[in-house]
Amino acid sequence: MKRDYKNAVLSFFVLCIGTLYAQVSPKIEIQDIIYQVHEGNALVVPPDGYKKRLKLYSGKVYIPDSIYLNKEVYYVTDITDAFRGCKYLKEVRLPRKLKFIISEAFSSCISLQDIELPNEISHIYERAFRSCKSLRSIKLPDGLQRIGSSAFEGCRSLRSIEIPQHVVTIEDGAFEGCTRLRCVILPRSVDSIGYFAFGGCKGLKEIYVYSPKPPVLTGDINSLPVFEGVKNDIPVHIPKGSKHLFQTAQEWSLFTNYIDDL
Numbered sequence: 001m002k003r004d005y006k007n008a009v010l011s012f013f014v015l016c017i018g019t020l021y022a023q024v025s026p027k028i029e030i031q032d033i034i035y036q037v038h039e040g041n042a043l044v045v046p047p048d049g050y051k052k053r054l055k056l057y058s059g060k061v062y063i064p065d066s067i068y069l070n071k072e073v074y075y076v077t078d079i080t081d082a083f084r085g086c087k088y089l090k091e092v093r094l095p096r097k098l099k100f101i102i103s104e105a106f107s108s109c110i111s112l113q114d115i116e117l118p119n120e121i122s123h124i125y126e127r128a129f130r131s132c133k134s135l136r137s138i139k140l141p142d143g144l145q146r147i148g149s150s151a152f153e154g155c156r157s158l159r160s161i162e163i164p165q166h167v168v169t170i171e172d173g174a175f176e177g178c179t180r181l182r183c184v185i186l187p188r189s190v191d192s193i194g195y196f197a198f199g200g201c202k203g204l205k206e207i208y209v210y211s212p213k214p215p216v217l218t219g220d221i222n223s224l225p226v227f228e229g230v231k232n233d234i235p236v237h238i239p240k241g242s243k244h245l246f247q248t249a250q251e252w253s254l255f256t257n258y259i260d261d262l
Contacts, residue, residue, distance in 0.1 A: 030067055032056050034082070035074075042067050042074035046082045058088035065095045081105055090134075094118055101128045103148070110134060113157075117141045124151050126171075133157060140164050147174045149194065156180055165189055170197050172218070179203055185210075192216040199228035206235045210262055212242040214249040226251065233257050 025037040027045060034047045034056070044063060046053050061083075066075045076095040083089060085108045092106075092115055100123040106112060107130040117124075119141045126148040129135060135155045140147075144164045149171040152158065158178045162185040163170065172194035175181060181201045185208045186193075195218040198204065204227075209215070217226040236255050238246055239262045246252045 028069065030069075033061070033063060035067060035069075035076075037069065037074055038078075040074065041077040042069075044076060044079040044082045046080070046084075050085070053082075054086060054088060057083050057086040058090075060091040060093075061089060062093045063095050065097060078102070079105055083109055085109070087111055091115070096120065099123075101125060103127055104130070107131060117144075119143060122146070124148055126150060127153070130154055140167075142166070147171060149173050150176065153177055159183075161185070163187055163190060168192070170194060172196060173199065176200055182206075184208070186215065187211070190215050192218070193226050194218050195225050196228060197226050198230060199225065201227070202229050204230045204234060206237065208237045208262065209246075210239065212239040212245070214242075214246050214252045217251040235259050237262055 027034050027036055034045050035042045036045050047056055063076060066073050075097045077097050077099060081102060081104050083106050084104050087110050089109045090111050090113055094117065096118045098118045099120055101121060103125040104127045107127050110131065110133045112132045113134045113136055115138060117140060120143060121141045122143050123146045124144065127150045128148065129152050130150050131154040133154065134157050136157050142164050143166060145166050147167060147170050150173040153173050153176045156177065156179045159180050160183040161175065161181065165187045166189055168189055168191055170190060170193045174194065174197045176196050177200040179200065180203050182203055182205045184198065184204065188211045190211060193215050232254050233256050235257050237259050240260045243258050243260045246258055
């Protein structure tokens with residue numbers, strides 16, 4: 001009986017291991033990019049060893065839409081955290097099938113200057129571009145729905161940002177410490193902005209809010225933690241006829257220069 005039980009456990013363990021290896025292939029290097037195949041798709045993954053990661057993923061990196069392996073075509077759908085901490089990476093081209101940018105995907109890529117996000121990306125997760133100090137501009141895709149907490153925190157070279165039409169919530173600290181940010185454009189879809197989302201954006205010169213209903217700002221009535229450090233007399237452009245709503249809304253009431261010209 002004991003032997004049968006042990007054999008059953010061993011068989012189950014072997015089956016699990018076999019299933020795991022069937023789903024995730026060994027790492028393979030193709031033109032200086034490391035991939036793994038998982039559930040019929042190709043994933044860009046970090047190489048073994050931090051020094052090799054810095055060497056491979058530096059300068060300009062081009063990631064194809066698909067790879068050809070063992071007479072099969074695999075679409076590249078995920079980049080995991082392969083580029084995290086790659087301080088010599090300056091430019092990257094992402095595959096068109098990419099659906100989201102995972103947590104810390106490009107965090108601390110301090111030399112990254114330019115990146116174009118594919119149109120199919122719907123989510124940018126937590127700390128995805130945190131401390132990308134050289135990132136000058138980024139066009140967010142039209143289909144984007146979520147900007148995670150601290151997603152662009154510390155991107156101090158970023159000068160302007162236009163939030164796409166489907167984003168509902170901008171999470172805590174999303175653009176905290178973007179000290180050179182000059183202009184923020186918020187579409188009608190945004191209904192809440194998290195704590196310190198634009199905190200420390202001391203260079204902010206104007207805000208455009210296209211919703212006639214003021215987005216909910218997280219904080220208390222006696223402070224402005226969402227826009228901590230932002231001057232309260234900068235122009236805030238809002239829809240015509242909505243000035244009274246903004247002037248009486250919690251925290252928005254601390255701004256003094258509303259222009260209802262939208």
